[in-house]
Amino acid sequence: MENFRNLTQAYSQAPWRKQLKFIGLFLLLVVFVALIAGIYLDVTARAATIGREILIMKNEIDVLELVVSDLETQLAYMTSSNEMEKRALSLGFQPVEIDQAMYIVVDGYPADGYVNLAPPPETVKTVAASLPPDYTESLFDWLGQNILPPIDEVLGVIP
Amino acid sequence: MRKDSTWRFTMLGTIFSLLAVLIVVQLVRIQLNPEQVSHFLGQSDLYAGEWRTIKPTRGLIYDRQGHLLAGNTTVYEVGVELARVQNPHTIALTLNVVLGLDYSKVYDAVTTEASSEVATVVLDDFVPQEYIDRLEQFKQDINQTYTGGRGKEPPSLSGLVYQPHLQRSYPEKDMGSNVLGFVSREGVGYFGVEAKYQDLLEGAAQTVWIPLDPNRAEDLPEISDGASIVLTLDRAIQAEMEDVIDRAVAFNGADSGTIVVIEPKTGDILAMATTPRLNLNEYWRYSEVFQGSTPFNRIVSQAYEPGSVYKVLTMATALDSGAVTPETTFIDTGVFEIGGAYIYNWNSGAWGPQDMQGCMQHSLNVCLAWIASEVGPKDFYDYMRAFGIGHLTGVDLAGEVPGRLKVPGDSDWYDADLGTNAFGQGVSATPLQMAMAISAIANDGKMMAPRIVRSMVDDGQQFNTEPRVVGRPISNKTANILSEMLAVSLEEEASDALIEGYRFAGKTGTAEIPTPYGYSISATNASFVGWGPVDDPRFLAYIWLEKPTSSPWGSVVAAPVFRQVVERLVVLMDIPPDRVRQALITQ
Numbered sequence: 001m002e003n004f005r006n007l008t009q010a011y012s013q014a015p016w017r018k019q020l021k022f023i024g025l026f027l028l029l030v031v032f033v034a035l036i037a038g039i040y041l042d043v044t045a046r047a048a049t050i051g052r053e054i055l056i057m058k059n060e061i062d063v064l065e066l067v068v069s070d071l072e073t074q075l076a077y078m079t080s081s082n083e084m085e086k087r088a089l090s091l092g093f094q095p096v097e098i099d100q101a102m103y104i105v106v107d108g109y110p111a112d113g114y115v116n117l118a119p120p121p122e123t124v125k126t127v128a129a130s131l132p133p134d135y136t137e138s139l140f141d142w143l144g145q146n147i148l149p150p151i152d153e154v155l156g157v158i159p
Numbered sequence: 160m161r162k163d164s165t166w167r168f169t170m171l172g173t174i175f176s177l178l179a180v181l182i183v184v185q186l187v188r189i190q191l192n193p194e195q196v197s198h199f200l201g202q203s204d205l206y207a208g209e210w211r212t213i214k215p216t217r218g219l220i221y222d223r224q225g226h227l228l229a230g231n232t233t234v235y236e237v238g239v240e241l242a243r244v245q246n247p248h249t250i251a252l253t254l255n256v257v258l259g260l261d262y263s264k265v266y267d268a269v270t271t272e273a274s275s276e277v278a279t280v281v282l283d284d285f286v287p288q289e290y291i292d293r294l295e296q297f298k299q300d301i302n303q304t305y306t307g308g309r310g311k312e313p314p315s316l317s318g319l320v321y322q323p324h325l326q327r328s329y330p331e332k333d334m335g336s337n338v339l340g341f342v343s344r345e346g347v348g349y350f351g352v353e354a355k356y357q358d359l360l361e362g363a364a365q366t367v368w369i370p371l372d373p374n375r376a377e378d379l380p381e382i383s384d385g386a387s388i389v390l391t392l393d394r395a396i397q398a399e400m401e402d403v404i405d406r407a408v409a410f411n412g413a414d415s416g417t418i419v420v421i422e423p424k425t426g427d428i429l430a431m432a433t434t435p436r437l438n439l440n441e442y443w444r445y446s447e448v449f450q451g452s453t454p455f456n457r458i459v460s461q462a463y464e465p466g467s468v469y470k471v472l473t474m475a476t477a478l479d480s481g482a483v484t485p486e487t488t489f490i491d492t493g494v495f496e497i498g499g500a501y502i503y504n505w506n507s508g509a510w511g512p513q514d515m516q517g518c519m520q521h522s523l524n525v526c527l528a529w530i531a532s533e534v535g536p537k538d539f540y541d542y543m544r545a546f547g548i549g550h551l552t553g554v555d556l557a558g559e560v561p562g563r564l565k566v567p568g569d570s571d572w573y574d575a576d577l578g579t580n581a582f583g584q585g586v587s588a589t590p591l592q593m594a595m596a597i598s599a600i601a602n603d604g605k606m607m608a609p610r611i612v613r614s615m616v617d618d619g620q621q622f623n624t625e626p627r628v629v630g631r632p633i634s635n636k637t638a639n640i641l642s643e644m645l646a647v648s649l650e651e652e653a654s655d656a657l658i659e660g661y662r663f664a665g666k667t668g669t670a671e672i673p674t675p676y677g678y679s680i681s682a683t684n685a686s687f688v689g690w691g692p693v694d695d696p697r698f699l700a701y702i703w704l705e706k707p708t709s710s711p712w713g714s715v716v717a718a719p720v721f722r723q724v725v726e727r728l729v730v731l732m733d734i735p736p737d738r739v740r741q742a743l744i745t746q
Contacts, residue, residue: 044374047373047374048373048374049373050373050376051372051373051374051375051376052373052376054373054376054379055373055376055379058376058379063323065216066233066323066324066325067233069216069230069231069232069233069325070231070232070233070288070325072219072227072230073227073230073231073232073328073330074232075227076226076227076230076330077330079226080330080331080332080334081226081331081334081394081395081398082331082332082334082398085398096730097726097730098658098726098729098730101729101730101735103733103735103739103740103743105743105746111733112224112393112733114223114224114389114613114614114623115221115223115224115225115389116621117221117225117387117389117614117616117621118616118619118620118621119619119620119621120620120621120622120623121620121621121622122620138374
């Protein structure tokens with residue numbers, strides 16, 4: 001009780017103390033908000049930069065796919081039946097005649113078979129774990145989901 | 160602070176505070192009003208991305224060993240961004256010189272006023288890379304020469320843009336063209352595998368939301384490419400067969416030629432060579448190459464009266480049904496009457512007593528007509544149906560036709576048809592139908608489904624198809640007996656089809672060609688079917704030369720072609736001579 005009286009007396013003798021206190025509290029609040037805003041801006045800016053890089057890389061992938069497809073076809077032109085025959089003849093090779101062939105058994109020699117361009121289908125397909133929401137949600141998303149009630153709840157909207 | 164100015168600061172503070180409060184109130188009001196929320200969310204979505212229809216990359220087509228037969232190559236859409244155009248004259252002149260576009264049309268397009276609705280104008284499409292390289296070179300030269308802006312309007316290609324995309328391309332050009340078909344610039348497959356598997360190769364075009372907001376980059380959709388296809392076709396065999404048939408058509412003065420090679424044990428089609436062929440990279444020449452009613456692929460799309468090769472099916476029917484045995488003797492008097500019609504032999508001669516071996520060896524129409532009458536119409540046509548005559552084979556190629564098998568009960572079937580059908584007249588079938596039917600004799604009585612697509616590769620996985628038995632029209636025993644009979648026939652006839660060291664079974668065919676005024680006596684269809692080695696058939700080849708002028712006879716025209724086919728196939732398929740093969744097996 002004595003302490004309270006002393007404090008009241010101190011403020012009544014020097015009212016600027018009260019103003020100083022309010023200003024101090026206000027500045028503390030401003031610093032806090034600025035801190036949160038700074039962190040938020042930093043995270044958002046970094047997320048946007050990475051997102052932009054992803055978009056650029058996706059475009060690069062699209063371009064590379066065109067290039068790969070084109071190169072594959074160019075290679076096929078260069079190794080086409082006609083081209084290979086011309087090259088073989090120019091190198092002095094001749095088509096083998098039926099009476100020139102000699103047949104021997106070579107253990108383990110694989111006969112010409114079908115090409116395998118991809119593995120056979122799997123019976124059980126493993127699915128990669130998706131990225132946890134902690135890595136993708138924004139501060140507002142997190143606040144909305146964990147702190148603030150949904151707007152529908154606030155308004156009492158029935159879907 | 161002076162007292163008289165305090166009220167001013169108080170006033171300003173109040174106004175700003177009120178403004179701040181108003182803004183906060185407005186924010187809260189909007190946030191708490193669901194209609195306003197959805198309205199503003201909708202507004203933001205308008206600028207958050209765009210709906211775009213994405214066409215997947217068309218799937219590729221390979222031969223059985225992985226050689227690319229149909230791929231995709233990069234071409235460009237050439238256009239201008241109107242807002243960036245500095246000198247329309249330079250653009251119009253350059254595109255006129257490099258791409259051959261009309262100067263005035265380009266100039267008019269380029270001078271269009273840019274607006275919110277028209278930002279770019281497309282001037283040309285499907286421009287190959289080498290033209291783009293030339294345009295780029297022009298651009299660089301102009302930039303280097305006129306940097307700094309000489310004159311009032313210095314030449315400039317500013318605003319000229321290129322957008323790459325893919326176009327179908329066929330590295331083997333016309334090889335296998337009749338099997339592959341082609342794809343138009345609109346992405347639609349025509350004929351062959353391209354048409355049959357249009358949906359699979361094309362993939363599913365999707366209209367998807369493309370976010371422009373970098374924070375939503377993970378929402379970018381993944382569009383799967385079209386599925387790729389591996390054919391049973393062997394590029395080397397296909398190339399050789401096309402070479403053989405081209406030479407045969409030229410040498411014999413034939414209207415067209417066809418060779419189909421299959422593996423009787425699996426039904427796999429190794430080669431389909433026919434004329435004419437189209438360079439698929441110039442598909443717009445289609446009407447020039449395929450004039451009139453010429454089918455794109457005669458092997459599946461042109462039914463014809465096959466003539467004496469059909470006797471193989473008649474004899475198989477007779478042996479299997481028990482109507483005759485190989486030892487049954489027939490006295491050939493040179494004529495046989497059936498249903499009021501008279502059947503004569505190819506040389507109008509009488510061949511006297513003949514066993515079934517002799518009937519096939521000398522290809523006697525009279526004998527085969529008698530055999531069919533012994534079998535009877537019901538059994539005869541039941542067997543023909545079992546051989547697939549008159550039905551689609553179901554091969555995975557567009558444009559297959561079923562041919563025609565008249566049967567008792569049809570309005571245009573007469574008793575005489577049984578006699579003529581016995582030697583392949585009055586009945587029509589495609590070369591593929593004939594090859595598949597006769598393959599039952601080469602495959603112990605089992606008839607396989609023709610297979611042209613071996614695998615599909617989709618989403619990083621390869622799905623293989625399996626050989627499929629579609630019927631067993633005759634027994635194993637009948638098939639072996641007939642194969643032996645036809646092998647002996649070739650040997651005793653000293654046929655032009657024989658190859659030293661190899662034993663093959665085969666049958667020639669010569670058919671008159673039906674016209675609206677009866678059968679033509681001046682033109683024939685010459686055919687040959689053969690398979691081997693007889694004890695372990697690795698392939699069956701069916702050959703058809705249409706209207707040869709060198710000779711009308713299949714034995715003269717088509718049998719030597721079979722010999723050439725075998726000479727190349729045994730090398731390409733690593734088939735040693737019978738003696739060597741048997742020695743290797745016993746080792």
